[in-house]
Amino acid sequence: MERENIFKWKHYQPDIILLTVRWYLRYNLSLRDLVEMMEERGLSLSHTTIMRWVH
Secondary structure: OOOOOOOOOOOOOHHHHHHHHHHHHHHOOOHHHHHHHHHHOOOOOOHHHHHHHHO
């Protein structure tokens, strides 16, 4: 049996998703703070995208 890909249909690489969720949970950052941090790294995200990843 093949392992299910939890990142199927996502528009971003899994390492970006995991890093963002990790920062959100570990450092209690706001979604908009994370958007700003990702923009500094050249990624354009909306706060609702991150919210969907977390919840």
